[in-house]
Every structure is written in C-alpha cells, then in structure tokens.
Amino acid sequence: MKLATRKNGTRDGELVIVSRDLKTCVPVPGIAKTLQAALDDWDALALRLESAYQELNQGNVGTAEAFDEAACHSPLPRSYQWADGSAYVNHVELVRKARGAEMPETFWTDPLMYQGGSDSFIGPRDPILVAQTKGWGVDFEAEIAVITGDTPMGVSADNALGHVRLVMLVNDVSLRGLIPGELAKGFGFFQSKPSSAFSPVAVTPDELGDTWRAGKLHLPLRSWLNGQKFGEPNAGVDMTFNFPKLIAHAAKTRPLAAGCIVGSGTVSNKLGDGPGKPIAEGGVGYSCIAEIRMIETIQDGEAKTGFMEFGDTIKIEMHSEQGENIFGTIEQEVRQYGGA
C-alpha cells in the first residue's frame, strides 16, 4: 500500500492512504490519525490499512479526494531516529580519491553510518532554507530510505529484512563546505546536514514487486538539477550493504523503535572498474553534485560544476518498470533563510 502525510497545521500532519496511481487519497482517522500512530501499532493496524487501500484502488471509497503531492509533508514530519548509511561505497571511494586519500579496506566490510537530525524534516516541495550559499556548498543527495518497525537489539542481517515497514526516497541535503571541518573534529555531521525532505509517498515493500529483492531496490533513481537530467543510477547496483545489513549495523548495541528511518546513502554506480560517466556523456550520472565535481577534479584537475545557489531546483523521482511514478516527486528550491 501507499501512505502519505498531509499538512494540516499539526506537527505530525494527517495520515492518508494514497491510491496506487497517486491520483486519489483518503484519511483513515478511524484506523490511525498519523503515520507514527500507524507504525506504533502496525501489527494490529496494517491489515485494516491494507483493506482500505484495496477499496480505494477499486474506486469504492465515496469520500476519496484528489491526491495533491504539493500538500504533503514528509511521510514522517518528525521521527525518533534517522540513521543514514553510506552503502554505495563507490561514492565514498570517489570522495577520497578526489582529495588523494586512501580508503581503508574495512569500508567494504563495515558500513559507514551517521545519526541524522530527525526533529524537523521538511516537506517534499518545501524550499531548502539556508542562511548563505557562499562557502557552504549546498548539495542534494538522492537516496532510498526505509522505515522500520520495532527491531530488537543485536538483530542479524538475516532477520532484519522482516522489520522493514515502508520504503521512500529522501533528499539528504548536505552543506559540503561545512563537512571537512566537522569530520575533522571526529564527532560526525551536525551543522553540515540541514533538514532532510522525503518523497510524498511511502510504500510497503510488496508495492515494489520483484524490483525489491535481496534487500535492495532495483530501479533507477532519477534526479534533475534545474530541470536538466543529472542522474539515474540504479539503486540495486553497487549497493555494497543492503538494507538488512544497514539495519543490523544500526541495531548492534540498541533496539530500533517503530518509525526509525534507515537511509542508503547517496546512490552511485560505477562504470566497469572506474567512476560513472555524466548523463551528457551517455552515463547514468550522479545523485549529488559532489560526485560530478570529484570526477571533474580527477579528470581535469578542478571541479567545474558549482554547488546549488539561491533559486536552483532539484527534482527526484523513481519510476517503476512500467514508467509509473512510485513515490511522487521531491522538488525543492534553494532559498535564503529569513529572506523573501
């Protein structure tokens, strides 16, 4: 089934069930008022939500309304955990290569993961608000994320897959200019990660059919920067750590509570043994600006593509093999915080 959260002036918004074609929706206050409430009591409520979803798809719901992605908040407007992995190790290797640093071999066996801020997500069409672009290096990062149910401490990767409740897309905005200073301090990202935005719709894994297999989502993740196709790497390719492995990593020393979001990190594909090619050269492109800048640096000695400026836009979507928009569209513009 497909679920979304409509903005309604409250902190957690209003849960709606969305039809498979994203055309209609219906609130289900008799089952759950918010997505967190549904996740908190998933075992008792999932079948009822699924049943309402089937009715909606069959056109049997008289109270169905037109679904407006622009009226949506992120599926969880705030969550209790946002644990973002870096599962496409190719992305990490490229970053390091660009600055001439070796990558430890353990990066291929032990997932990188950071704890993100989760109290103030923004909606999929909300502006990316920053105080300045100069020196901050505003970048998008297109990723896949899953929402888990309650997951016990020490869960094995073999048992983790069953704890995935929902799948969605995320734009994990990064301030590249603030990252080196923060990472040098050793405590990870904080100021370099402003509020993330998620796709309008979160879907249960069964909606993804055979493209959801081996704990990965095997479809291209498409992004457009200022209306120009920028990337369409396949999220099922070159994902060194699948979602069950990321979940097991996150849960090694503490349980994960219902509604925990686990991210894949920036989706990135290699080309043979080398880095991927830009879209303009016939490649699959990239899911963040930093990556094309690394390629440019490696090839030409300097980065030519700039980071995002005020007024720049980023659009992120994923389409099924039949060409349907699965999760709705993330589309955001960079704007000055406190500005007009």
Next chain:
Amino acid sequence: MKLATRKNGTRDGELVIVSRDLKTCVPVPGIAKTLQAALDDWDALALRLESAYQELNQGNVGTAEAFDEAACHSPLPRSYQWADGSAYVNHVELVRKARGAEMPETFWTDPLMYQGGSDSFIGPRDPILVAQTKGWGVDFEAEIAVITGDTPMGVSADNALGHVRLVMLVNDVSLRGLIPGELAKGFGFFQSKPSSAFSPVAVTPDELGDTWRAGKLHLPLRSWLNGQKFGEPNAGVDMTFNFPKLIAHAAKTRPLAAGCIVGSGTVSNKLGDGPGKPIAEGGVGYSCIAEIRMIETIQDGEAKTGFMEFGDTIKIEMHSEQGENIFGTIEQEVRQYGGA
C-alpha cells in the same frame, strides 16, 4: 515545576507533576497526557501545569499519589532529537593527552557535538543492557541536559537561553572499546552509544534558583560506582560552552523542534592548571571511568580502574545547596542482553 513520566505500558508513558520534595505526584490528563504533548503546546499549557504544581506542593490535591522514582521512565521515553555537546573541554583535553594527541585550539571556541540516538531511551532505574563487556569498555557519563522548546534556525546564543524549558540529568552510556574504530571512520558515534537514561524528574529552570545562572547549573553532580563515591565535580565550573552556546551551535543550520534534548557532555573539573584528583585523594573525582583511567595513564603509565562489568552499578544525583535531591536518582546495573 517538576515533571516526570510514569511507565504505563505505552511508548510515551504518563505525564505526572511531582511535588518539589519528590514525595507526591499527580497525573494531569486534562492538561497533557505526555511530556511531549506538553512541550508541543507549552505556551498554552505551562501556566496550567504550574498552577497544578503549586496546588500539589500546598497539599491541596486530593488525588495526589506517592511518587515512586522506580516506576518512572525517562521524562521523554523517546524524543525527536538528542544532541550531546562536549562542553567541558577539560574532559576532551584529558582524553587526548592520555593518547599523546594534541588538541586543536578551535576546540576551545567551537563546540564539539554529536547527534545521539533518541528513539529508545531507557528509564532511570532500568538496567544497562549490553551483549558483552569484554572489549566493549562499558562506561557511564554523568551529564546535565536541557529540553528546548521550538527554537528557530540561526538563533543567537544571546537569545537561546529563553528556549530552555526543562533541565535534567543524563547517563550517556558509552562503549569505550567501540569508540576509536567509529571515530576513525569519521562519521561520529553510533554503535558506541547505547540507549541513554535520564533522571526521573525534569525541572523548570526557576526550580534551580540562583544555581541556574549564565546558562549553567552551578551545583556538584554526584556519582557513585558500586556504592563508592566516584565524582562530584561542579557542573558550573570549567563549562567552556554554556547551554545557550550549545543550543545556538545545534540550531545553526536547522530549527530545533519542541522536545529537543541538548546535553552538556561529561561534567569535568580541572584542579588549578592540571587534571582533577580522584575522590580518594581529596579531589572532586570524575563523571566517567575513562577520565580516571586517563589520569592513571598520565601518572602511572597505565590505567588501573576497569570499565563496568555485569553486576556493576552506577548512581547519579544532584543535590541543592540545602541538600535536597533535585532530579531524583539515576541508578543502573550493567546486565547481559538476552541473559538472565
């Protein structure tokens, strides 16, 4: 006023108002059922909560019950953000000195802060569950923490103090054996920080009188390891970054939502220009085992005090100048996860 959350089988527990002397309490479902609900609507509810608190203190509440700290969860059993600073730079300098590393000068001007897991806090009397102690280096960290209201992005330190809603204590359990590997990866703590526990009671700053000044809490933070006094450093001394500065740091690039918890980091006092002395030598001791191990390493070439083993206990309290227990008592035992 003083607030606590009683375990009642739900994820967020039941908000109770607690009398100043911690002897009685009363639920206030007509005002707010949970602490998060109170924080979400603080401006509208705080005066009503305060009024109920005054009635309770005056013995006018017929439905008042005995307050049982052991029945409490952490004030927020789960929260949307747990941002822990490292404001006692002395602590950081000691860690570095013990391993012969220089500390960058910027550590005195730019706060260290990490994003902690906040979806599965444990109660103040709940056991510290770990799969193993061998090699993991189970340590306590006694800290002060504040809960903020909604705080705008880019708030100045001058304006941040007014966003503090509540103050409490925290045991930020750390797995010292897992820290070096995680920090070397550059993404900060994750597995090395299992679930934190907070004091049974959170209090509004006015409860602290003059001991809450200049954005710091000027009282000794006392801890006992296996019943032996281990530390009583003054939380108002050697705190390089006060809470307003920590809040401003956390909010530099994104807003903080109501219920965000900001921690001070391990409370640590210097002695003159040098490290503090153990309690046994007449000093104020330490708020974590790692620190005494560093002192031992610096003085004797090796650490003698071991980390916590199964069955070891840690107790943390803070007393007013009149000797009253302000926040109730954190008291936890290390137990094997999945064990008896």
